[in-house]
Amino acid sequence: MTASRPPEQLLHPRPEGLYCPAGDFFIDPVRPVPRAMITHGHADHARAGHGTVWASPQTLDIMAIRYGEAFCDTRIPVEGQTEAGGIRVAFTPAGHVLGSCQITVDDGSTAITVSGDYARADNPACAPFQLAPCDIFVTEATFGLPVFNHPAPLSEIEKLLRSVAAQPDRCHLVGAYALGKAQRVIALLRQAGWEQPIYIHGALQRLCDYHIEQGIDLGDLRPATTGDGKAAFKGQIILGPPSAFAATWAQRFPDPVICFASGWMQVRARARQRGVELPLILSDHADWQDLTRTIQELAPQQVWVTHGREDALVRWCELNQIAARPLRLVGYEEEAD
Amino acid sequence: MQSFARVLEQLAFTPSRNGKIAHLVEAFRSMPDPERGYALAAFTGDLALRNVTPSLLRGLVAEETDAELFRLSYEFVGDLAETVALIWPHSGTVADMPLTDAVEELAATAKAELPALIARRLTHMTPSQRYAYLKLATGGLRVGVSAQLARTALARFGGVEVTEIEELWHGLSPPYLPLFAWLEGGEKPVSLAAAPFRPVMLSTATNLDDLAEFAPADFTAEWKWDGIRVQAVNDSGTRRLYSRTGEDISRSFPDVIGALNFEGTLDGELLVKRGGGIAPFGDLQKRLGRKKPGKAILASHPAAFRAYDLLFWNGEDWRTRPLVQRQTRLRDVVAELSDPRIDLSPALAFASWQELAELRANPPESVVEGVMIKRRGSAYVAGRKRGNWFKWKHDPMLVDAVMLYAQRGHGKRSGYYSDFTFGVWQGNHLVPVGKAYFGFTDAELKELDRFVRNNTTDRFGPVRAVKPELVLEVAFEGLNQSSRHKSGLAMRFPRINRIRTDKPASEAGTLDELKQLL
Ligand SMILES: [Zn+2]
Ligand SMILES: [Zn+2]
Numbered sequence: 001m002t003a004s005r006p007p008e009q010l011l012h013p014r015p016e017g018l019y020c021p022a023g024d025f026f027i028d029p030v031r032p033v034p035r036a037m038i039t040h041g042h043a044d045h046a047r048a049g050h051g052t053v054w055a056s057p058q059t060l061d062i063m064a065i066r067y068g069e070a071f072c073d074t075r076i077p078v079e080g081q082t083e084a085g086g087i088r089v090a091f092t093p094a095g096h097v098l099g100s101c102q103i104t105v106d107d108g109s110t111a112i113t114v115s116g117d118y119a120r121a122d123n124p125a126c127a128p129f130q131l132a133p134c135d136i137f138v139t140e141a142t143f144g145l146p147v148f149n150h151p152a153p154l155s156e157i158e159k160l161l162r163s164v165a166a167q168p169d170r171c172h173l174v175g176a177y178a179l180g181k182a183q184r185v186i187a188l189l190r191q192a193g194w195e196q197p198i199y200i201h202g203a204l205q206r207l208c209d210y211h212i213e214q215g216i217d218l219g220d221l222r223p224a225t226t227g228d229g230k231a232a233f234k235g236q237i238i239l240g241p242p243s244a245f246a247a248t249w250a251q252r253f254p255d256p257v258i259c260f261a262s263g264w265m266q267v268r269a270r271a272r273q274r275g276v277e278l279p280l281i282l283s284d285h286a287d288w289q290d291l292t293r294t295i296q297e298l299a300p301q302q303v304w305v306t307h308g309r310e311d312a313l314v315r316w317c318e319l320n321q322i323a324a325r326p327l328r329l330v331g332y333e334e335e336a337d
Numbered sequence: 338m339q340s341f342a343r344v345l346e347q348l349a350f351t352p353s354r355n356g357k358i359a360h361l362v363e364a365f366r367s368m369p370d371p372e373r374g375y376a377l378a379a380f381t382g383d384l385a386l387r388n389v390t391p392s393l394l395r396g397l398v399a400e401e402t403d404a405e406l407f408r409l410s411y412e413f414v415g416d417l418a419e420t421v422a423l424i425w426p427h428s429g430t431v432a433d434m435p436l437t438d439a440v441e442e443l444a445a446t447a448k449a450e451l452p453a454l455i456a457r458r459l460t461h462m463t464p465s466q467r468y469a470y471l472k473l474a475t476g477g478l479r480v481g482v483s484a485q486l487a488r489t490a491l492a493r494f495g496g497v498e499v500t501e502i503e504e505l506w507h508g509l510s511p512p513y514l515p516l517f518a519w520l521e522g523g524e525k526p527v528s529l530a531a532a533p534f535r536p537v538m539l540s541t542a543t544n545l546d547d548l549a550e551f552a553p554a555d556f557t558a559e560w561k562w563d564g565i566r567v568q569a570v571n572d573s574g575t576r577r578l579y580s581r582t583g584e585d586i587s588r589s590f591p592d593v594i595g596a597l598n599f600e601g602t603l604d605g606e607l608l609v610k611r612g613g614g615i616a617p618f619g620d621l622q623k624r625l626g627r628k629k630p631g632k633a634i635l636a637s638h639p640a641a642f643r644a645y646d647l648l649f650w651n652g653e654d655w656r657t658r659p660l661v662q663r664q665t666r667l668r669d670v671v672a673e674l675s676d677p678r679i680d681l682s683p684a685l686a687f688a689s690w691q692e693l694a695e696l697r698a699n700p701p702e703s704v705v706e707g708v709m710i711k712r713r714g715s716a717y718v719a720g721r722k723r724g725n726w727f728k729w730k731h732d733p734m735l736v737d738a739v740m741l742y743a744q745r746g747h748g749k750r751s752g753y754y755s756d757f758t759f760g761v762w763q764g765n766h767l768v769p770v771g772k773a774y775f776g777f778t779d780a781e782l783k784e785l786d787r788f789v790r791n792n793t794t795d796r797f798g799p800v801r802a803v804k805p806e807l808v809l810e811v812a813f814e815g816l817n818q819s820s821r822h823k824s825g826l827a828m829r830f831p832r833i834n835r836i837r838t839d840k841p842a843s844e845a846g847t848l849d850e851l852k853q854l855l
Contacts, residue, residue, distance in 0.1 A: 147410045147423035250752025312409045
């Protein structure tokens with residue numbers, strides 16, 4: 001990196017999102033733009049209405065499933081490297097959800113990696129995270145507080161199975177976001193040996209089908225309809241998006257144990273606020289250990305911190321003599337995890 | 338520590354009373370002695386580890402973490418022990434320390450040594466074990482397990498009556514080995530406690546129709562006082578005041594304790610008495626909240642004991658004798674004591690149920706909740722057995738209020754809005770005056786749920802604000818002044834009596850009307 005050109009010339013925040021003037025594209029813009037590179041299919045990163053969209057083939061598929069085939073004018077699937085306006089762009093797996101990637105932009109003198117959302121824990125529902133070497137690392141900070149140390153995913157699944165065994169007359173209603181978390185919970189349940197059918201809310205159907213098409217084994221999935229009467233759900237596991245728990249949909253189940261699979265469940269007050277009876281600490285984001293380990297392993301010259309708990313991660317960088325600043329991007333609300 | 342941590346978590350997140358009891362029973366079944374006894378004591382707050390303070394924890398964590406990172410974390414988590422458990426930066430191999438060892442070690446360690454000990458232990462625990470350990474050490478588990486709930490779970494675990502456990506309770510101490518041995522089929526322990534609690538006799542509700550089958554001449558009646566039921570004991574100089582579930586409340590009432598100048602056990606009502614009259618229930622509540630009442634409140638809110646039964650007298654058990662004999666003895670006893678802090682609940686004269694109904698309709702004091710009707714020949718039998726003691730309460734008070742907020746229920750009410758906050762008019766505004774979550778039928782619940790969903794104006798987590806349009810007839814047992822509520826009022830046992838779809842919100846009650854009922 002030459003001293004004369006500040007890296008902000010290569011990439012800087014604009015109201016629409018992070019912008020690369022040389023390549024004339026945005027990364028994960030929060031409003032429609034002519035040219036967008038998308039890290040992954042979650043709604044606050046992948047919006048409909050852009051002109052040209054670069055993304056992994058799976059992310060493009062997922063956007064089409066969520067927004068319809070006409071979600072943009074031109075799709076450019078990227079596997080590995082591409083080029084836009086003379087800027088080299090690399091897509092590297094982020095381990096967050098199916099198709100999720102980090103995006104590295106490189107003008108030959110400076111490489112900046114935008115992590116998007118990423119995770120380093122085992123996830124049978126997507127490709128594992130890889131380090132994307134860079135001069136500047138733009139990191140997410142969703143769980144950027146030293147209190148967030150996610151337990152092993154399978155230990156949380158075992159907690160769920162223990163509860164199912166202990167309360168055979170009730171059903172377990174697990175709240176999980178439709179893209180990524182739901183399929184991960186199902187895949188983990190299968191790994192843990194749960195072979196019975198898993199019932200799913202209609203909102204999960206198409207994304208589950210897509211994961212199966214992509215070769216992820218989810219076992220016997222059935223729609224959570226009341227055809228067989230309430231009693232049929234006794235002792236069963238049902239997955240739905242958390243929003244469905246507030247809907248009349250939840251009334252069809254017999255005395256359900258409300259569970260929620262989320263990294264936020266590590267904090268008891270959060271679980272109680274949501275009326276959760278069985279919190280499952282399952283996150284698709286890096287926890288504090290992984291956020292700080294990744295920075296150490298990449299050893300970038302600078303760290304820019306985006307959505308989440310910027311202050312704590314910037315503080316940690318200071319304590320470790322790493323130049324860091326918060327980006328304060330707008331439009332990313334507290335991450336739904 | 339692992340199994341204790343697990344039960345702690347289950348209790349903390351299980352909202353229903355029955356669910357908590359089920360988890361406790363399972364814990365008693367699965368945990369070994371003496372671990373389950375210590376766990377029980379921890380849940381009920383009977384484990385006296387007093388040395389680990391919040392400031393000790395702060396000092397401990399300050400040495401291990403950056404102050405700014407800790408501040409940001411604590412701000413987010415909101416609970417000190419939880420923050421420390423999660424942020425603790427060292428982890429060695431996890432050793433599942435038995436709860437018993439942890440308790441005994443904490444109890445035996447000098448205060449100056451505690452920080453180093455706790456730091457060492459935390460390092461070899463998982464975060465949820467750390468949380469359990471720190472909550473154990475600091476007390477105040479706040480998992481919603483009262484001593485009464487724990488005793489109910491013990492009774493279910495052992496297949497015995499809860500009154501049997503209440504009777505033994507004060508002679509027992511952690512880790513309760515003889516108690517568990519008995520509940521698993523062994524010998525019943527003999528209560529050795531001085532001034533033990535005797536399980537109380539309870540009444541069942543009645544009304545004019547139900548009374549018709551009984552002969553009025555077989556019964557005595559007295560006012561049902563709006564205080565709290567207590568048992569006053571002096572056993573060879575050991576004085577105790579117990580609530581009706583056997584909680585020892587002696588410390589809050591030194592004035593009444595000072596008046597127990599006798600040898601025996603009396604049953605009666607605890608009241609605040611001022612200038613010959615009885616003060617409203619709210620005044621008694623102020624006293625109940627003070628563990629160590631000061632001179633000022635003892636003078637401004639003097640407590641007194643209004644006796645209505647006699648269980649033991651001068652070493653003799655009177656419980657098997659007929660009520661009339663006990664009452665006669667009690668009348669003499671109260672007269673002999675001649676203490677203004679102890680008086681007698683007078684008998685009401687009536688020849689027919691109709692006459693009693695007229696008395697009930699015109700009580701002499703506002704602190705009367707109705708009448709008690711007791712069979713003259715009845716022995717004093719613990720528990721609630723129908724046919725000997727009846728309570729015939731006032732008709733509930735009613736107010737038409739407007740639904741303002743609704744909250745989702747849990748368990749069998751999952752997915753339904755079943756907890757309702759309602760308000761009455763103050764000028765042009767509706768002020769919330771209470772919350773109710775029962776009183777309606779299943780069909781009415783569906784109707785209420787539908788109203789909430791179709792009329793939501795705002796959402797906060799599981800709570801919805803609704804258009805102030807639906808009038809609910811709310812029944813309640815009493816009204817107290819309260820500085821904790823915006824309206825200045827607190828209702829007792831409010832419930833939804835009827836849904837008044839026939840009534841426009843503008844015709845709902847006003848705060849002024851409610852205040853007249855005070
Ligand atoms: Zn995401
Ligand atoms: Zn995100």
